[in-house]
Structure formats: C-alpha cells, structure tokens
Amino acid sequence: MNKETEAVYDYQVPLITGNQTFSSITDRISSITESKTTKEWLLLFGLASSLMLLLFGSIGYLVWEGTGIWGLNNPVGWGWAIVNFVFWVGIGHAGTLISAVLFLFRQKWRTSINRFAEAMTLFAVICALVFPGIHVGRIWVVYYFFPIPNQMDMWPNFRSPLLWDFFAVGTYFTVSLLFWYTGLIPDLATLRDRAKTKIRKVLFGIFSLGWRGGNKQWKHYELAYLLLAGLSTPLVLSVHSVVSTDFATSVIPGWHTTIFPPYFVAGAIFSGFAMVMTLALIARRVYHLEHIITMTHLENMNKIIMVTGMMVGYSYSMEFFIAWYSGNPYEAYAFINRAFGEYAWAYWIMISCNVIIPQIFWSRRLRRSIPVMFIASITVNIGMWFERFVIIVTSLSRDFLPSSWDYYSPTFWDVSLLIGSFGLFFTLFLLFIRHLPMVAMSEVKGVLPQANPHHGHNGHEGESK
Amino acid sequence: MSEKVLAVLAEFKDPADLLHAAEKVKDQGFKKFDCHSPFPIHGMDDAMGEKRSPLGYVVGVVAVISVIGMFAFQGWTSAIDYPLVLSGKPLFSYQAYGVASWAVMVLLSAIVTVIGMMVLIGLPRFHHPLFYSENFSKKVNDDGFFVSIEADDPQFEAEKTKKFLESIGGKNIELVVPNEED
Numbered sequence: 001m002n003k004e005t006e007a008v009y010d011y012q013v014p015l016i017t018g019n020q021t022f023s024s025i026t027d028r029i030s031s032i033t034e035s036k037t038t039k040e041w042l043l044l045f046g047l048a049s050s051l052m053l054l055l056f057g058s059i060g061y062l063v064w065e066g067t068g069i070w071g072l073n074n075p076v077g078w079g080w081a082i083v084n085f086v087f088w089v090g091i092g093h094a095g096t097l098i099s100a101v102l103f104l105f106r107q108k109w110r111t112s113i114n115r116f117a118e119a120m121t122l123f124a125v126i127c128a129l130v131f132p133g134i135h136v137g138r139i140w141v142v143y144y145f146f147p148i149p150n151q152m153d154m155w156p157n158f159r160s161p162l163l164w165d166f167f168a169v170g171t172y173f174t175v176s177l178l179f180w181y182t183g184l185i186p187d188l189a190t191l192r193d194r195a196k197t198k199i200r201k202v203l204f205g206i207f208s209l210g211w212r213g214g215n216k217q218w219k220h221y222e223l224a225y226l227l228l229a230g231l232s233t234p235l236v237l238s239v240h241s242v243v244s245t246d247f248a249t250s251v252i253p254g255w256h257t258t259i260f261p262p263y264f265v266a267g268a269i270f271s272g273f274a275m276v277m278t279l280a281l282i283a284r285r286v287y288h289l290e291h292i293i294t295m296t297h298l299e300n301m302n303k304i305i306m307v308t309g310m311m312v313g314y315s316y317s318m319e320f321f322i323a324w325y326s327g328n329p330y331e332a333y334a335f336i337n338r339a340f341g342e343y344a345w346a347y348w349i350m351i352s353c354n355v356i357i358p359q360i361f362w363s364r365r366l367r368r369s370i371p372v373m374f375i376a377s378i379t380v381n382i383g384m385w386f387e388r389f390v391i392i393v394t395s396l397s398r399d400f401l402p403s404s405w406d407y408y409s410p411t412f413w414d415v416s417l418l419i420g421s422f423g424l425f426f427t428l429f430l431l432f433i434r435h436l437p438m439v440a441m442s443e444v445k446g447v448l449p450q451a452n453p454h455h456g457h458n459g460h461e462g463e464s465k
Numbered sequence: 466m467s468e469k470v471l472a473v474l475a476e477f478k479d480p481a482d483l484l485h486a487a488e489k490v491k492d493q494g495f496k497k498f499d500c501h502s503p504f505p506i507h508g509m510d511d512a513m514g515e516k517r518s519p520l521g522y523v524v525g526v527v528a529v530i531s532v533i534g535m536f537a538f539q540g541w542t543s544a545i546d547y548p549l550v551l552s553g554k555p556l557f558s559y560q561a562y563g564v565a566s567w568a569v570m571v572l573l574s575a576i577v578t579v580i581g582m583m584v585l586i587g588l589p590r591f592h593h594p595l596f597y598s599e600n601f602s603k604k605v606n607d608d609g610f611f612v613s614i615e616a617d618d619p620q621f622e623a624e625k626t627k628k629f630l631e632s633i634g635g636k637n638i639e640l641v642v643p644n645e646e647d
Contacts, residue, residue, distance in 0.1 A: 022503060022608030147542065155542035159554050164564035171568040175575040182579060190503070190606035209589035212596075213605045214499035214613070215487075215509045217586040222505050223518040224582035231571050231578070242564055442606075446504035453481040453508055 016112070017291045022445050025292070029187075029437045029444075030194055032287050037434065040286065045430050051423020058416045059134055067137050069413045076396040076408040081135040083388045084418055087271070088128035088425075089169060089243055090264070090384065092176070093236055094272025095121025099179060100232035103225075109300055111443040112293050115187075116283065116433065117276045118180040123428040124275070125173045127421045132165070134417075161245040168242035172235055179228045185211050185221070186442040240268040247391065254334035254395035257322065263315035267384060270308035270354070274380035277301050281374050283433060292439055295368055302367045305380065309358035312387075316355065330400065338394045342407060346390050353383025470623040470642055471594035472615045474601055475635025480506045482634060483610040487512040489633045490612060497618035501601070501611040520581050527577040532570040536562050597644045600637055613641075 016025075062069060072079050095117040102110040136142055145166045147156055156163050188208035195201040211217065241261035248260040277298070284293045323335040338347050357379050361367045393408050432438065445451055477483045480502065487500045491514045500509060510517070536559075543549075544556040554561075583589065595613055596602050605611060612635065614626055623640055630638055 026503075026607045147538070153547065155547045157549075157551055158539040158543055158565055159551060159558050159561040161564075164561075164568075167565040167568035171572040174572055178575050178579045182582070186503070186606065193602055193606050205591060206589075209583070210591045210593060211588065211606070212499075212593060213501045213503060215502070215506070215513055216499050216515065217588070218502075218505040219510055219515055220518045220520060220582050220585040223520050224578050227521060227524055227578045228575060231575050235571060238564075238567065242568075245564075442504045445608075451480055451504060451506070453484045453506060 016444060016448060017294050020291060020448060022448070022450075025441055025444050025448070026190055026194075028289070028292065029439045029441050030191055032433070033191065033435055033437060034194070034196075041430065041434060045427065045434075048423050048426035048430055051420055052427045053420075053423070054416050055130075055420025055424050058413055058420055059130070062134055062413065062417075063139055067135070069411060071408055071410045071414055073406050073408060075399045075404050075406055076393060078392050078396060079408060080389075080410055080414040080418060081131045083385065083392055084421060085128050085131035085135075086243055086264075086388045086392075087385050088124045088131070088421065089172075090240060090268035090271045090388075091124040091275045091381075092121040092128070092172070092272060093240060093265070093268035094276045095119070095124075096172075096176060096232050096236045097269055097272070098276070099183070100229040101236055103229040104233055108447045109297055111440055111447050112297055113276065113280055113301075113439075114443070115180075115183065115440040116279065116429075116438045118176065118183065119429065119432045119436075119438070120272075120276060120279060121176050122173070122180060123425050123432075124272075125169065125176065126428065127425050129169065129173065130421060130424070131417075132169075161242070161249045164242050165246055168239050172239045175228070175232055175235060179232055182221075182225060182228060183440055183443075184436065185209060186213065187437040187440060189213070190441055191437065236269070237265055240264040252395050252399065253328070253330040254319075254338065254391065256331075257319065259315055259318055259322070263312070263319075266308050266311035266315065267354075267387060270305060270312055271381055271384035273301055273305045273308065274377040274384070277305065277373060277377035278381070279429065281370060281377070283438060287433075287438075289439065292444065298370075298373060299367050302361045302373055302376075305377070306358045306361040309354055309380070313355035316351065334395055334398065337398055338390060341394065341398070343390060343394045343397070346386050347394070350383050350386040350390050353379045354387060357383070470616055470640045471597070472613050472641040473621075473623065473626045473630060474595065474598050474611055474613050474639045474641055475630035476600065476604075476637040477610045477612065477635060480610060483612070484508060484512050486612050486630075486633050486635065490614065490630075493620075493629060495614055495618050495620055497615040497621075499613050499615075501595075501605045501609070501613065503606050503608060518585065520578065520585060523581050524574050524578050528570050528574045531573040532566050535566040535569040539565060594641050594643075597641050598639050600639065 020028075070079055070081065095114075098110050098117040099114045099121075102114075133139060133142060144154075145156060145163065158164075185208055188204050189211035192201065192204035192208045195204055241264065244260035244264035247255040248257060250256060280293055280298070280301075284290060320335050320339075323331045326332075338344075357376055360372065360376065366372045397408055398405055475486075477486050483500055483502060484506060487509060490498050491512065498513075500506075500513060502509075509515075539562040540557055540559065543558070548556050550556065594615075601609070601611055601613075603609075612630065614621060614630070616623075620626075627638055627640065
C-alpha cells in the first residue's frame with residue numbers, strides 16, 4: 001500500500017472515534033482504575049467470588065473423597081473435567097490470536113481489545129489447568145509430571161500425549177503471562193505517574209520497572225514484543241493441536257482422526273472470540289468505552305466468529321463424510337450414534353449453536369446489532385462446550401464391547417466444578433478490569449492519526465528516509 | 466553538590482517535531498541523548514541513528530540450544546537412564562519428542578526475550594535523574610514528547626546545550642538537578 005491509499009484508509013474509517021487526544025485516552029482508561037469502586041462492581045464481584053468459593057469447596061471435597069464423586073463410570077472414564085479443560089483452553093486462544101497473530105499481520109484494530117483478550121487468555125488457562133490437576137486423583141503426586149530428578153530415579157513418559165499436553169499448556173500459560181506483562185509495562189508507568197496514594201505509587205512503581213519511554217528503551221521493547229508475538233503465533237496452532245492429540249492418538253472411534261488438530265484449533269478460536277465478545281460488550285457498556293471499542297472492532301470480531309464457525313461446521317460434516325468413506329463400521333456407528341443416539345440432544349444443541357446461529361452474521365445489520373451479537377456470543381460458547389461434551393462422552397459411552405456400554409450423567413459435583421470455574425474466571429477478570437488498564441493505552445495512542453509523524457506535515461515531506 | 470546539573474530536558478509539541486529534533490541532536494554529535502514519548506514513533510531509530518536491537522540473535526541462539534537440548538534429554542531419559550517399554554513402542558521413539566522439544570523451545574525463548582529486553586534497556590531501574598523533573602514525570606507517559614541529553618555526554622555543557630535545544634524549537638527547557646524533597 002502506498003502512502004496515499006494508506007492515508008485515505010486511515011481517515012475514512014477511524015479506528016478510534018470521538019476526536020480523542022493522547023491525554024483523553026490516558027484519562028479515559030486510567031480513570032477506571034482510579035475512581036471509587038462502584039456498587040455494580042461489588043455486586044458482581046461478590047457473586048463471582050462466591051462461585052469461586054464453590055469451586056474451592058468442591059475441589060476440597062474431591063481431594064478428600066476422590067474422583068468417585070463424579071458421574072464417571074466404566075466406559076466413560078473422562079467426563080466433565082476433561083470437557084471443561086478443553087473448553088477453557090479453547091477460550092484462551094482468541095487472546096493469543098488477537099495479541100500475536102493480528103500483531104504480525106499489522107491489524108491495527110487489535111489495539112483496543114488486545115489487553116483484555118490477553119487477560120482473558122490467562123484466566124481461561126488458569127481455569128483450564130485446574131481440571132487436569134484435580135483429574136489426576138492423587139493431586140499430591142502431581143509433580144510426577146515435571147521432569148525432575150527424584151528418589152525413585154524415574155522419568156516421565158515422553159511418548160504419552162498427556163505429557164505433551166502438560167508441556168504445551170504449561171508453556172502456553174507462561175508465555176501468555178510474559179507477553180501480557182511486557183505489554184503492560186508502559187501502561188503501568190502511566191498509572192505510576194498519575195498515582196496519588198502511597199500504595200499505588202509503590203506498587204505501580206515496582207511493576208513498571210522504572211520505565212521512561214525513551215526511544216533507546218522502545219527499540220528493544222518493540223523487538224521483544226515482536227519476538228514474543230512471533231513465539232506466541234505458532235502456539236495458537238500448536239496448543240490446541242496437542243490437546244487434540246490426547247484424543248486423536250487413541251484408538252476410540254470418533255477420536256482417531258487426522259482432522260482433529262485443525263478442527264480443534266478452529267473451534268478454539270471460534271469460542272475464544274465469542275468469549276472476548278461477551279466480555280467486551282459488558283466492559284464497553286459499564287465503562288463507557290464506545291469510542292475506543294467501536295462498532296468497527298465488534299463487526300470485525302463478528303466476521304471472525306462467522307468464518308471460524310463455518311470452519312467448525314465444515315469439520316463436523318467432513319467427520320461424517322470420512323466415517324462413511326473410510327468404510328470402517330465402528331467409525332460409521334460412532335457418528336450415526338452421535339447424531340441420532342442417546343446423546344442426539346447434545347449433538348443438535350451443538351449444531352444449532354455453532355453452525356446455524358453464526359450464519360446470521362451474513363447480514364450487516366445483525367452484525368452491527370449489540371443485542372444480537374451478545375446473544376450469539378453466548379450461544380456460541382454454549383455450543384462449544386457441548387462440542388467437547390459430544391466428542392468425549394458419545395465416543396466413550398459406546399466402546400467396542402456392547403456389554404460395557406453405559407449412559408453417563410453428571411453429579412452435583414460435576415456441575416459445581418463447572419459453575420465454580422466460571423466464578424474463578426470472572427473473579428480474576430473483575431479484579432483485572434478494576435485495577436489494571438484494560439485497554440493498551442500506549443498502543444491505542446500509537447494508532448491515532450496524530451501519532452504518525454507525517455500527520456499534518458504534508459508541507460515538508462521526505463524526512464527520515 | 467546538590468546543584469550539579471544531571472541532564473537537560475526539552476519538550477516538543479508532537480511526534481513530528483520530536484523526530485526533527487532527534488535528527489538535529491544526532492547531527493550535532495551528541496551520543497548520550499534520548500527521545501521520550503508515550504508510544505514508539507515510527508522512524509525514530511533512523512532519526513536518532515540507533516542500530517537495530519541485537520535481541521533477536523540472542524533469542525535465536527537460545528531457541529536452537531533449547532530445542533536440541535530438550536530432544537536429547539527426552540532421548541536420554543527414555544532410552545538410556547530409564548529404559549521402559551511402554552505400549553510396545555521403541556525406546557527411542559523420536560517421533561514423539563517433537564512436542565515437548567517445541568514447547569520448551571518456545572518457553573525458554575520467551576523467558577530469555579523478556580530477561581534480555583530488561584538487560585538491554587537497563588530495567589528495572591527505579592531511580593533516574595530525569596524523574597527529578599516534575600513536568601517530565603507528569604507527561605512522558607501521557608502526552609509529552611521530550612529530548613533529554615545527559616550530563617555524561619562528552620559535549621555536554623549545561624548552558625550551551627540548553628541554548629542548542631532552544632534553537633531547535635524545544636519548549637519548557639529544564640536543567641535537571643536533584644530534588645531536595647526526596
């Protein structure tokens with residue numbers, strides 16, 4: 001793109017509306033963390049943290065009593081815990097896609113949403129890590145996962161996909177945390193400079209590391225950010241691919257397919273964008289960020305939700321096609337059973353929420369309607385939870401021997417852990433939007449038209465070539 | 466001693482002015498100067514005559530070492546130190562080692578990226594003379610654009626440097642001196 005078309009593009013579709021200046025952005029975002037706590041926030045926080053306590057209580061009882069409190073039975077050895085794990089890891093992927101992939105593709109619209117999408121990634125991965133942690137049963141020996149020398153002179157089995165998963169998700173969490181923190185440094189310095197109270201001065205002072213905004217700092221900072229984006233980008237593809245190998249490397253009909261890695265990745269991005277959408281709509285409304293998270297941003301996200309939704313829909317139909325085309329009777333049975341067997345209700349919830357509902361976004365009017373996208377984003381997440389439920393439970397409940405077939409239903413503790421994990425997620429998210437800048441101020445300033453050194457200086461061109 | 470001038474600080478109007486100022490300060494032959502802004506400015510490295518950050522090479526080396534190291538480690542644990550046949554797979558099942566090698570490579574590279582960045586930009590450093598300036602502390606991370614020239618630059622002479630910054634259009638020029646209150 002030459003300079004002229006770029007300029008036209010910049011001015012025709014402003015990313016940030018309402019004639020913002022650099023300091024109006026600072027004020028808008030920082031004041032959220034500086035103003036008094038509102039009643040609404042306290043109410044939500046009280047609700048979320050009560051649910052989080054439900055999670056902790058349920059985990060306590062689980063550790064005391066054992067995994068027998070779940071609805072697992074003989075063929076269905078993986079139930080809601082694994083469904084929830086895959087669901088939460090999937091949610092995280094949108095944050096990484098927004099912060100890393102869209103950064104590499106120079107999609108400037110990401111700057112308004114990347115910070116809280118990254119935060120969402122972190123909190124979703126924390127929720128995800130809870131489930132395999134408690135699913136091991138004897139949680140006190142969970143350190144067996146780590147390849148550390150021990151008194152038994154044993155090493156973990158690197159040939160197992162479950163161990164790959166541990167490495168993939170552990171890395172994912174750490175890298176996401178580093179990426180998020182690196183992005184926060186300049187904004188923490190902004191909050192430090194505005195701080196009025198002693199506690200804020202000290203805390204933001206420590207965590208902003210003494211940032212001075214000099215170009216000799218920015219140049220290393222920008223390269224580090226680029227490197228982290230480069231390192232995270234393949235993680236968007238690899239983490240959920242590795243999660244899918246937990247299933248694909250087994251010999252269970254309905255799991256043992258090569259389509260799983262790309263199918264899981266598309267589903268992860270799909271559900272993650274829906275979650276970003278839900279949270280963005282709420283934060284935008286509550287904190288009046290309509291000029292920063294604009295309709296353009298929301299429309300772009302809806303387009304991504306529709307595209308990834310169709311990829312997921314394609315995967316569903318391709319699984320069916322291959323089940324028939326492979327000529328394998330077990331595979332064919334697994335799929336007919338999914339759509340028309342005992343769990344058909346779950347299958348059709350999944351199809352309606354993931355394949356049919358996102359098609360409404362073909363219409364520009366619906367794509368730009370806040371209530372429509374809010375409801376659609378929630379149904380997508382319901383649908384994606386059911387996708388994992390369908391994959392895991394329908395395949396396991398009908399294994400090779402009809403004598404061992406059984407129906408799986410969850411118990412109270414399955415439900416309390418799922419609801420509780422939402423409590424943990426929202427507790428962390430509420431703390432984040434209350435205490436940290438939820439929009440990347442330095443990045444948003446960088447995409448304002450006046451941040452371009454050539455802006456308004458068309459008279460004397462040709463500098464710094 | 467408290468009146469010793471540590472740096473000279475000048476404020477500029479917008480990114481374009483800062484960019485022009487950076488070129489002029491560079492052309493004057495100053496070395497220990499910096500241009501401060503609330504966000505990175507496109508073209509500033511060229512204007513200041515800064516070289517590209519070497520961080521990429523450091524991370525590249527770490528990435529290569531960690532991917533080879535983790536692959537070798539998995540081979541050593543499963544074939545030499547703790548040979549155990551599982552599911553009839555060969556002891557040295559190199560196909561299975563890709564994922565953990567890859568994950569460890571990304572993990573260590575990311576950690577080295579962040580630590581390397583901090584070393585290169587000299588952070589954490591909680592105290593710096595420029596923070597003595599109230600105007601700088603208030604605006605640099607909000608909407609201020611500053612040039613600072615530090616006293617240990619060989620060409621530095623407080624009054625002359627101040628005049629020079631005035632001549633290239635700097636406003637609110639300050640001689641940064643230690644602040645008694647702290």
